[in-house]
């Protein structure tokens with residue numbers, strides 16, 4: 635699996651645009667600004683692949699990236715951005731509801747902030763993965779901003795807040811330093827049953 639062989643395929647703003655070609659889909663979820671685009675860029679080893687830092691929450695659409703012709707990284711629209719209109723939030727909710735109900739998700743990748751207690755919205759996303767019968771890997775990003783001594787307490791807080799069992803995978807990550815990139819690639823490979 636060559637994660638650097640990545641191409642943008644399309645965006646979908648409604649269920650008619652969902653890709654249904656049978657390839658596995660890894661759905662990446664996270665609140666705006668948690669570093670979801672940066673994590674995707676880090677995985678594919680390119681700086682400006684998924685958009686970074688522009689107009690958070692403004693676009694309720696999902697973006698499909700094909701990796702090595704074998705699976706899709708599905709970039710779900712970020713949530714939790716305060717300045718979003720009710721209309722935009724409703725659009726986001728309808729799109730998410732349709733995608734989670736579609737049966738198209740193979741694996742969830744829930745990105746949270748390594749420094750903080752996960753938000754109520756983060757927990758809602760985890761519950762949607764569970765209710766859809768989809769396993770999820772939790773990626774605690776921005777670990778470069780944590781002191782090593784803080785990590786055990788942060789792990790415990792994230793596990794507890796998201797209702798994770800000891801068997802549920804939780805990875806610390808830094809999209810800035812690419813720390814734990816190999817571990818994430820191995821986890822994705824294993825969870826998607828590729829090769």
Ligand code: GDP
Nearest residue numbers: 666667668669670671672686687776808809810
């Ligand atoms: P998104 O809205 O979730 O796609 O977040 P972005 O990828 O646009 O990142 C939001 C901000 O966080 C940007 O300024 C990034 O440079 C920064 N960022 C993302 N990941 C990391 C990380 O692992 N460490 C640090 N220190 N900053 C990060």
